[in-house]
Amino acid sequence: MPQKSKIAIFWLDNLIWVIVALFFLVNVFITPYFFSVNNIINIFYHSAIMSMLVLAEGIILILGKMDLSLEGILVFAPGVTMIMATKLIPGGLNPGLCIVLTLVMGGLLGLFNGYCVTRVGINPFLQTLSLNIMLRGFILFLLPFSIHPLSEIYTFAGKARLFDGLFPVAIPLVILIFAVFQFMMKYTTFGRKFMATGGNPRASFISGINTDRIIIMGFIISGVLAAFAGLLAAGKQDSISNAMGQNLLMVAFAGAILGGTSLDGGKGTIIGMFGGAILLAMITNSLNLLGVNVSLVYATEGALIFLAILLDRVKVRVKNNILQQNKMKEVLEHKKNMAVLPGE
Amino acid sequence: MENNILQLKNISKVYPGTIALENVNLSVRKGEVHGIIGKNGAGKSTLVSIIAGVISPTGGDIIIGNKTFKTLSRNNARDQLISIVTQEPQVIKECTIAENLFMPDYASSGFFINWDRIKSQAQSIISQAGLHMDAGMNAGDLSISEQQLLLVIKACYVEKSQIIILDEVSASLTQDDENLLYEIIQKRKSEGCTILYISHRTDELLNVCDRVTVIRDGNAVTTKDCATLSKVELSHLIVGDGYTSASETAGLPEAGEKTEEVILRVNNLTKYGQYEDISFCLKKGEILGFAGLRGSGRTEIFKGIVGIDPADDGSITINNETKKLTSPVEAFQSRILYLPEDRDKEGLINCLSVRENLTLNILPRISRNTIIKPAKEKDYVTRFIELLNIKTASPEQTVDELSGGNKQKVVVGKIMAAEPLVCILDEPTRGVDIAAKEGILSIIKTTMRKSSSVIITSPGIEDLIEVCDRILVLYQGRIVAEFAAEEFDEKVIYHAQQEERKVANAAEIQNRDFLA
Numbered sequence: 001m002p003q004k005s006k007i008a009i010f011w012l013d014n015l016i017w018v019i020v021a022l023f024f025l026v027n028v029f030i031t032p033y034f035f036s037v038n039n040i041i042n043i044f045y046h047s048a049i050m051s052m053l054v055l056a057e058g059i060i061l062i063l064g065k066m067d068l069s070l071e072g073i074l075v076f077a078p079g080v081t082m083i084m085a086t087k088l089i090p091g092g093l094n095p096g097l098c099i100v101l102t103l104v105m106g107g108l109l110g111l112f113n114g115y116c117v118t119r120v121g122i123n124p125f126l127q128t129l130s131l132n133i134m135l136r137g138f139i140l141f142l143l144p145f146s147i148h149p150l151s152e153i154y155t156f157a158g159k160a161r162l163f164d165g166l167f168p169v170a171i172p173l174v175i176l177i178f179a180v181f182q183f184m185m186k187y188t189t190f191g192r193k194f195m196a197t198g199g200n201p202r203a204s205f206i207s208g209i210n211t212d213r214i215i216i217m218g219f220i221i222s223g224v225l226a227a228f229a230g231l232l233a234a235g236k237q238d239s240i241s242n243a244m245g246q247n248l249l250m251v252a253f254a255g256a257i258l259g260g261t262s263l264d265g266g267k268g269t270i271i272g273m274f275g276g277a278i279l280l281a282m283i284t285n286s287l288n289l290l291g292v293n294v295s296l297v298y299a300t301e302g303a304l305i306f307l308a309i310l311l312d313r314v315k316v317r318v319k320n321n322i323l324q325q326n327k328m329k330e331v332l333e334h335k336k337n338m339a340v341l342p343g344e
Numbered sequence: 345m346e347n348n349i350l351q352l353k354n355i356s357k358v359y360p361g362t363i364a365l366e367n368v369n370l371s372v373r374k375g376e377v378h379g380i381i382g383k384n385g386a387g388k389s390t391l392v393s394i395i396a397g398v399i400s401p402t403g404g405d406i407i408i409g410n411k412t413f414k415t416l417s418r419n420n421a422r423d424q425l426i427s428i429v430t431q432e433p434q435v436i437k438e439c440t441i442a443e444n445l446f447m448p449d450y451a452s453s454g455f456f457i458n459w460d461r462i463k464s465q466a467q468s469i470i471s472q473a474g475l476h477m478d479a480g481m482n483a484g485d486l487s488i489s490e491q492q493l494l495l496v497i498k499a500c501y502v503e504k505s506q507i508i509i510l511d512e513v514s515a516s517l518t519q520d521d522e523n524l525l526y527e528i529i530q531k532r533k534s535e536g537c538t539i540l541y542i543s544h545r546t547d548e549l550l551n552v553c554d555r556v557t558v559i560r561d562g563n564a565v566t567t568k569d570c571a572t573l574s575k576v577e578l579s580h581l582i583v584g585d586g587y588t589s590a591s592e593t594a595g596l597p598e599a600g601e602k603t604e605e606v607i608l609r610v611n612n613l614t615k616y617g618q619y620e621d622i623s624f625c626l627k628k629g630e631i632l633g634f635a636g637l638r639g640s641g642r643t644e645i646f647k648g649i650v651g652i653d654p655a656d657d658g659s660i661t662i663n664n665e666t667k668k669l670t671s672p673v674e675a676f677q678s679r680i681l682y683l684p685e686d687r688d689k690e691g692l693i694n695c696l697s698v699r700e701n702l703t704l705n706i707l708p709r710i711s712r713n714t715i716i717k718p719a720k721e722k723d724y725v726t727r728f729i730e731l732l733n734i735k736t737a738s739p740e741q742t743v744d745e746l747s748g749g750n751k752q753k754v755v756v757g758k759i760m761a762a763e764p765l766v767c768i769l770d771e772p773t774r775g776v777d778i779a780a781k782e783g784i785l786s787i788i789k790t791t792m793r794k795s796s797s798v799i800i801t802s803p804g805i806e807d808l809i810e811v812c813d814r815i816l817v818l819y820q821g822r823i824v825a826e827f828a829a830e831e832f833d834e835k836v837i838y839h840a841q842q843e844e845r846k847v848a849n850a851a852e853i854q855n856r857d858f859l860a
Contacts, residue, residue: 206682
């Protein structure tokens with residue numbers, strides 16, 4: 001393939017970082033207070049919850065499935081855990097145990113999704129949609145009022161700050177998680193099987209990969225990540241309310257797709273998802289700083305989802321175009337050679 | 345020449361890496377039944393798809409009546425009254441027979457569809473054709489054979505086409521329905537229609553057609569009158585003279601590699617409706633070929649052995665251990681690997697790199713504690729790229745960007761890397777160019793058999809003759825013949841593939857001979 005097409009494809013694959021850089025530069029000039037250490041830390045801090053959801057959604061999209069229940073898991077897992085700790089169990093629970101319980105609950109809900117999708121054969125869209133509505137309904141019933149003071153340990157991930165209250169721990173935590181996932185996808189046998197299953201489930205199955213197990217694992221991981229996002233959210237507001245995580249799900253989709261994950265499965269990188277989450281946070285941040293009405297900010301997020309999907313299509317088309325043209329050149333050359341041969 | 349209704353001039357079709365058709369010339373007279381015959385992969389289906397406007401040719405002219413086309417779209421072809429019935433029946437299962445018949449041109453009064461009229465018309469057409477179906481039934485409730493007939497009727501009676509293409513239609517028909525098909529063809533012919541009849545069964549073709557064109561390796565070899573042609577002559581034309589006797593090549597496999605130790609024994613494997621009572625054994629280091637026409641059950645049997653579509657009955661014995669594999673995961677653990685015939689859908693992860701595809705089956709071997717060692721991985725990958733001579737810009741190139749032959753080599757490499765006990769290769773040379781084909785076959789013959797026993801099928805019998813120690817012949821889901829290396833003869837095996845059919849139609853053939 002010519003060098004030129006190679007470069008074009010490289011930029012298309014890493015489009016998200018181009019957009020992040022451009023958007024950052026524009027905002028440095030047009031948005032007041034945007035380019036300050038405090039604000040940049042702020043952007044990262046606010047992106048923490050969203051980025052966990054983007055990651056959770058992204059790995060499910062890599063598998064070629066989708067998960068609409070992340071929002072429900074985000075509120076249900078910490079909510080039910082804290083109800084147990086504060087109301088059901090006399091004497092309460094150790095806060096460390098609460099954290100574990102929250103994550104386990106997320107994993108179990110993911111397992112339920114994964115089991116129904118693979119073994120029972122329910123369409124993932126319908127399966128996770130129904131679970132989401134169920135969870136939201138349960139939590140509205142169980143948790144009419146917020147649970148207010150939470151233990152310091154339980155809120156550590158979401159609230160604690162290092163360096164005299166300057167730097168939230170959530171930021172290095174999230175970056176660490178992304179790094180672990182990046183390593184896992186690239187350098188472990190599980191990651192390889194994961195990408196293969198997403199790329200072509202039928203071929204992976206025939207190659208002897210237990211694809212059902214991989215998909216179930218994917219849903220479990222995604223559930224744990226959503227529960228962790230819930231932990232961050234609870235920490236950030238120092239309470240658990242039934243409104244946590246509302247309207248985040250679709251934006252998480254947008255982040256994953258902006259980050260280069262394809263709805264067809266098999267394509268997507270962990271770093272790209274991180275970029276997608278950062279871009280989302282940056283846009284919200286700059287709109288807030290510019291004093292745009294809250295409802296309009298929400299509408300902008302909607303427009304972003306549309307843009308993300310459009311971008312995905314355009315990207316695929318442009319890329320296929322480049323590849324097709326290269327292939328055509330090859331064939332024509334081949335034909336020319338064939339035409340020369342018999343004459344000689 | 346003036347009564348030629350359809351002419352093809354220098355039609356070519358080039359795919360990346362392969363040439364499906366090369367300067368094919370064909371002229372079809374008005375009102376004849378014109379047969380097209382050739383081996384699997386000779387280019388028959390490509391040719392008729394071009395005529396029907398399903399795919400467009402890379403070069404050449406299509407002349408219909410007195411109009412010349414460079415390329416046809418499906419709608420163009422419809423306007424020229426060309427219909428095609430494909431090999432696999434394509435009915436819309438949720439719709440009624442009547443709807444299927446009239447789609448997309450419903451009888452309507454103004455904007456509204458007149459359902460009563462459609463149904464009564466459909467019913468009369470069906471009975472006119474001599475069938476017994478209720479036009480209000482869902483098409484999905486018909487058997488495959490009936491679905492196929494329905495489409496034939498649609499092409500013949502509803503679309504009122506001048507040129508009707510029947511692409512290996514009889515492959516999915518039962519014996520009774522087949523006779524009905526012949527009746528319909530005769531009727532349409534007497535009404536002045538032209539029919540292109542594709543098949544790879546010689547006796548059938550000689551029965552049905554007036555003239556026949558033989559396609560071999562993408563070239564139209566010759567066109568002959570059926571009345572003056574015998575079955576044996578036709579077989580010779582199809583196979584060609586390149587491989588008259590295979591004795592020279594058959595001796596080639598080094599006898600030392602093969603031992604008497606039985607690695608795999610298949611006992612009475614049965615899946616009702618697909619294959620029955622399949623029993624054979626595979627010795628260590630042996631290459632065993634399966635010959636059979638499409639639909640003879642080759643792929644189904646393989647998928648039954650490795651547990652992709654587990655068999656209903658029977659078992660397999662691997663190294664004296666009797667098992668029943670119910671999923672490819674178990675087959676993988678028993679070290680039996682399957683190379684699927686459809687490499688894009690079942691063989692490759694197209695969006696991953698050559699490296700990731702090649703090492704998919706050997707992940708435990710290139711990793712420690714589930715963490716992959718890049719250096720070890722690189723070793724394996726470079727070794728297999730060299731061994732198989734895979735032409736790729738780098739190991740990181742996505743498989744999608746390779747040519748067909750190189751893609752196929754990646755699949756072969758993926759399976760070889762795992763050094764399985766038994767390799768089951770379903771058409772490893774399908775859709776690849778000559779050079780790649782030779783490369784793959786020689787790798788199987790030399791390197792692969794050192795570590796594994798091999799079961800193989802191929803679109804062409806000559807490939808099997810080249811590599812195999814033994815060939816089993818399948819017909820309609822049963823093993824009907826067995827040939828040892830010294831008995832290999834392409835024509836004999838080609839006949840054997842159609843053996844039972846010959847017996848069934850013996851009476852008709854005699855009748856023909858008598859008339860001739």
